[in-house]
Every structure is written in structure tokens, then in C-alpha cells.
Amino acid sequence: MMLIDTLAQGLLLGGLYALFAAGLSLVFGIMRLVNLAHGDLIILGAYLILTITTATGLHPFVAVLLAAPLMFGLGWLLQTHLLNRVLGADILPPLLVTFGLSVVIQNGLLSAFTADSQKLTAGAIEAQSVDLGVVTLGVMPLLTFASAVAVIFLLNQLFYRTALGRAFRATSDDQTTAQLMGIRPQNIFAIATGTALVVATIAALYLGTRANFDPSIGPARLLYAFEAVIIGGLGSLWGTLAGGIVIGMAQAVGASINPEWQILSGHIAFVIVLLIRPRGLFPRAND
């Protein structure tokens, strides 16, 4: 049935958006930082994977394992030397700094790689699909969705079952008292941003294999990611998955009516959810 097919596509697309959004959700949950360069960092990840595959001939799925630690290091450096210096009560400096970063990354990529469209090739798997009887699903979209669920599951484990996760939550609650426990917030933030970029790299893998990319498409991904985070509700990673699915499905339904309405449908779903539930679907109790 057409509708089930559309909804299934939307669900899987939601997985990709959830991957875009998970890193953002993590960082915002811990340090209230809105990184306007997040979308461009995902694209940067895609170009990094591309560079590795071109240089070594490795398959993107292997290249991502090399790219991930590099992106972690980049996130760590970015937070330590740039973002930690502007975090504070005033929201303007972090917004403006990350905005500047966004412009710098986009144009840096443009200089280095030109505006030509690129794509990561995963080989035959890109065309394969799985027939579930009532609908047929592409293998890559399925993998993307499964990865999104896995990433969010692992992040939750990190948050709620490890000492580092305890430190994340404590620092997010009360920075001053966390310091009295011997925790250094600057380090915590750096690890968080590094982790967020690792997730962004995974998102980049699936983005790059799914469709063409070029230096300018970052900001649009940022918007989808934010819509997913805000719909899901602050501080809830599973909420972010739900948010991604809402956007994905709205876009799929809109596109099935008229391809030009895809992005608009996502935006409208965002506006509607926020008008009904200003704090999102699963907001944190204390904020």
C-alpha cells in the first residue's frame, strides 16, 4: 500500500535525522550550547571519510572507523580552545561564534574541495532491499535506522550506567557543586563535544552514501536536527529519535503529495508540535 510504503520510508528517514540530531541533543543537554555549526561539522565528517576512502581505497564503512577518532579529537580541541571560552550566561557569544565557525567550515570546504557534488560509494549494498511482504525496505535505510537506535541506546547507557555519564549529568545540573566533587567541567564539555562529533561522523557516513553532498548543505541538516531535538524535548535522547521520526514521516508524506513540499511539510509539523507542546514531547522534569 502506498501509505504504508510512505510511512515506512519516513520512519527510516527519521533514523537519519535522529543521527543528525543525537550529537546536538547530547551537547545541548549537558552544556546548553546550541552549535550552529553542527550541520557543517557533519558535512566535514563526510568529506573526511571521502578523503580517507580516496587516499586508502578503503570502503566507507571501514573509513568511518578511522574518521571517528579524528573527529573526536577535533571536537575536543574545538570545545577546549574555542567554545569553553564563550560558554556562560549570555547566549549570544556561543551563537555568534558557532555561526562564524559554520561560515568558516563551509567556505574552507569550498576552497579545498570545490562546489562539486560528491558521494560516498558503499557498493552493491546501496541498491539492495529487503522484502517484508507488506513493504519493501532498502538495506541502507534499514541500516541507518538500526544505527540510529544503536547509537541512542549506547549514549543512554553511557549517560545512565557509567561514571562518566554520572559526571555528565552532575555537571549539567550544577557546575559549581560538580567542581566540589573534583570534576572539571571544561574536560567534561570537551569529551561531550568529542562524542557528539563521533556521532556526527556516523551520520555523515549514512548521509554521504545515501545522496550527493557539497559544502553548502550543512545548514539545512542543522535545521532538521534542531527540529528533531526540539520536538523530542530537551534532554531526552529517545525523544530525539521520536522527533527525527516525526520530521521524517512528515517529510515523506509531504513529498508523496508533491515532491516540492517535502521540506515544507517537515517545518509545518515542527510548528504544529511546538504550538501544542512548547516544551516538546518528552521534556526533562527539571529545567
Add this chain to the structure above:
Amino acid sequence: MILSRPLGLAVAFAALAVLYALPTIAPRAVVQDLFGILTLLVLAMNWNLLAGFAGLVSVGQQAFVGIGAYAMFAAIILMGLDPLVGVLIGGVAAVTFAVPMAFFAFRLNGAYFAIGTWVVADIARLAISQWKALGGGTGTSLPKGTAKEMAFVEQIKEMLDISSAAAADALTYWLMLTLAVAMLVASYIFLRSRMGLGLQAIRDNENAARSVGVDPVRLKALVFLLTAFGTGLCGALAFIQITRVTPDAAFSVIDWTAFVIFITVIGGIGTLPGPIVGVAVFYLLQRLLADYGTIYLIVLGCLGIAVMLFARRGLWGLFTDRTGIDLLPLAHRPPRHAAIQPKASSRAA
């Protein structure tokens, strides 16, 4: 030290006189260049008022530029009106859109407000792309000769003995210059008024401001609507010169918001002369690095980052801190009432 008022005003008037006289003394290219600069200046002053003074960091002002431009095109192409009337309609259309936009966006705070305005602007862009009468996704152009047929162009042509095209340039230039001056004067008066004081109170501590009777929502909404109007007028006027409108161009985040944000931040956010300084720097950089495309934007981005790291009040803020000169002081003098004299019988503390 506040620059003595008479001297300051004299200098300002002299500068203004030169600027107004420009179409009579300078070549067309200069007038066109300055038009572009003034466009960015007006946009920056509006954004500065919104983000720097009202604390509403919007990344969606391009919505008003686009709506202003499209409303103007609709007025000319679909309703056969004069472009100048179209500009006015552009401003009105922008304010009208600002009302539901505010209704939605004001439910969000801080960074979420920023993203919310960006989303709404994108909605406007996507919706207008569906407007087939104005070219849909590929846009449309002004009919040939529209600018030359604007009101007053004939008179200017006679007065200055120049071509119609040059006269049209002069007219739009004068209008944009007037808009910039009006914007500056209006901002100054507003910020020094009681409403401006209330705005500053909100910026410092919203709850405390409420407790003394300031209504933050009303004030912020007022600023939001006023700047929407100003931005809409500016966008409509700008596109008379650009002559061709497409959704992507009219709603461009880079052209109408990113540049504007950088100009304001580098010049000095939350100060009145800031946007003026910022536009000057911007223009200078553009001339210096025009041939280097992306490098120019990278430099701009790095400058913006550097300002936020090292000089939050921008270049103008640095200048004021170093020299103590404040050209457009915004400090408020307390109201003049007769001091109530204590009764002679009360004991000294």
C-alpha cells in the same frame, strides 16, 4: 567624555550633506556601491535593535527581506502599482507576516528562538516558491524600464541632467539613505525614551523589570514588529535595484542575515554606531579580498569569532573603551522633579 553636542551635530550634518549630494558629484558606480552599503547598514541597524537591544537573536530576518521584495514585485507586476508604493506595501506585508511569526517564535527562548525564526523564514521561502504567478521556484524579473518609470524619476532627470537610469539610481539611493538616517534617529529616540529604558531593564533582568511594571512581551513584540517593517521596506527597495527576484535570493540567509550579523557583531553589537563601523569594515574587506571569493568569507567568519572571544563589544566598543568618546550616548538622565525636602524636625541619621 561625550563629544560636545554642537560640534558633533555639525560634523554629522556636514557628512549627511555630502552623502545626499553624492549623485550630483560622483559617478554612477559609486552611487550604486553606496546603495549596497546602505542596504546592509539599514538591515544591520534593524538587527542590532532586535538582537543587541531587545535580546531577540533572530536568524530569520531574511523572511522580511524576501516578503518585502515579493510584495513589491506583486504590487508592480500583478497590480500595476508604482514601485515606490510597492516598497511601502513591502513594509506592510513584512509586518503582517511578523505577527503570526512572533506568535510562534515568542514561545521559544534564547537559542531556540533563533532556530525557530530560521525555520519560519524557511517556511516563507518554500511557500513563496509555490507562487506560480511570480515565477515559482525560478522567480521573475521586473518588467524592463520599471525603474525609469518610477515617480519622481522624470523630475530628477531634468534637475540633474542625467540619464533616466542614473536618475532612478539616484532616487533609490536617496530613499535608502533617508531610510538609514530615519532608522538611526528613530533608534536613538526610542532607546533614550522610557520604552528604551524598559528594554534595557529587560535585557538585564526580565523578572525584576516585570516587578516594576515593564511588560517584556509587549516591548519585545513592538521591537520585533518595527524591525520587521524596517527590514521589509529595505528589502523591497533593494530589489528595485536588483531587478530580479528568486526565492533563494530573496530569502538568502547568507546575504541578508549572515553578513548582517557579522557587520553588527564586528562593528559592535548593542551600540548605535556599531553597525556603521561594521559596514565600513565589511566594505573594506570586500574591496580588498574581492578576488578571493571564499577566503573573504573565511576572514569574515574568523573576525566574527575573534570579536566574540576578545572584544565582545566590537570595534566601536574597543574604541569607546580606549578613548572614552561616546558619540551616541544612551545613558538616561533621571526625570527632573523638585526634590522633596525632608521636614526640619526629622533627626539626622
Add this chain to the structure above:
Amino acid sequence: MSDLLTIAGLTAHYGDFQALFDVDLTLAEGETIAIIGANGAGKTTLMRAITGVAKVTAGSVTLAGDTITRLPAPDILLRGIAMVPEGRRLFPSLTVEENLLIGAHARTGNGYWTLDRVQALFPILKDRRLSPGTALSGGQQQMVAIGRALMSNPRVLLCDELSLGLAPVVIKEIYAAFPQIKASGTSIIVVEQDIGQAMRVADHVHCMMEGRITLSGRPADLSRDAIHDAYFGVSHA
């Protein structure tokens, strides 16, 4: 007993406002001292100055011979000074047990206090281990806060206003745990507005007023009048 913590000429400011004036204080190894005084006397400022939260403008803080003045708060904890902050300040996103565990996040100290022993000290900590930290009553939260500080096996335990907002019977229950804490070898500084409790638990008492120490001595040696005068700053003459 050797001096463990030495504070000499400590001066602290909040912006232009001077909160501590040239404060001298020593804590001997194994000792418990109490600092009493009215609101605004500077007691909490003194605690914050030691732990690196408030700004020290002059003077020094020395721990076992090492100067620790102006070290950032995390480093102070690593050196072995743990604080039970005023108002408890438990982490809302953490359960009771997690609040305890976070106390040992940076330093376990390899000492007497383990999770089991802390839970044995205050049994409620085991009963309600999975509740969110802030779902407990004030007194229970205070127990969590103390336990959290003990988890790092500190050499010096700072307790800021334990009795604030608590009923007398609850205060008694909390202070009943002190003998065991002392027995584990911890040196303690107690900041209190409850003078009676302070006198009962401390070897030495210091009274503060307006940022200065106005009276010091052993509880047995201090008369009620002397304390009254020092506390309120009035002359009893």
C-alpha cells in the same frame, strides 16, 4: 597533634565588598573545630575561600605544609578537602546512590569510607538508594550530602550549616553520626548557627562576626556571656 590545615591572614572580596578580614585559623590532625556566627558573618565565605569557590585576595591556606591557596575547586578535592555545601546541593538528575558515587568520582582516597560503610552510617541511604536525590526530606538530603563528601575519604571535612532548616530531632540524628566520622580519622570543620550543637561536637570553637574572628577557645572555657557578646557584637559591660 600536628596542624593539618593552616589559614593565615585570609582576606576575601566579593567585587568591592570585603567579606573576610585577615582571618587566622588552624585545624589540627584529628581535631574538630566549630565556627559559629550570625548570618553574614563570613562563615560560608571562609569555607568557599578554602575550597576555591570564593576569591581570595590576600593570605594563605596550607594543607599539611602544601600551599593550596587559590587552587581551583576540583584540585582542592583532590588534595583531600571535601565540602558538605550549604543547602546540601544534591544533583537532581542523580539517584541517592549515584549522588554518593559521584563523591568518589575523582578521588576514592583508599580509606575507611566505602559505599557500604556510608550506607551503614545512615541506613536511609540504602533504603532509598534509587530515589532521585532531591525527592528526600531535608534531613535525609543532608545525610546524602555528608555521605557524598565522605566517599572521597577526605582528610578534612567541611560542613556548612548542617542544621539549616531542619527540625531539632533530625539535627540530633545527623550529629549522632559524628563520633563515627571522627573515629575514621577525619578532621572536621563545622560551620553552625546552632551554637549548642557546635559546642557539643567541637574541640575548639571560633566565633565570627563581620568577616573577623572575634572569639576562640575550648567549649568548656567559654562562658555564655562571652559567646553572646562575640556573636552579636555587643558589649556586655
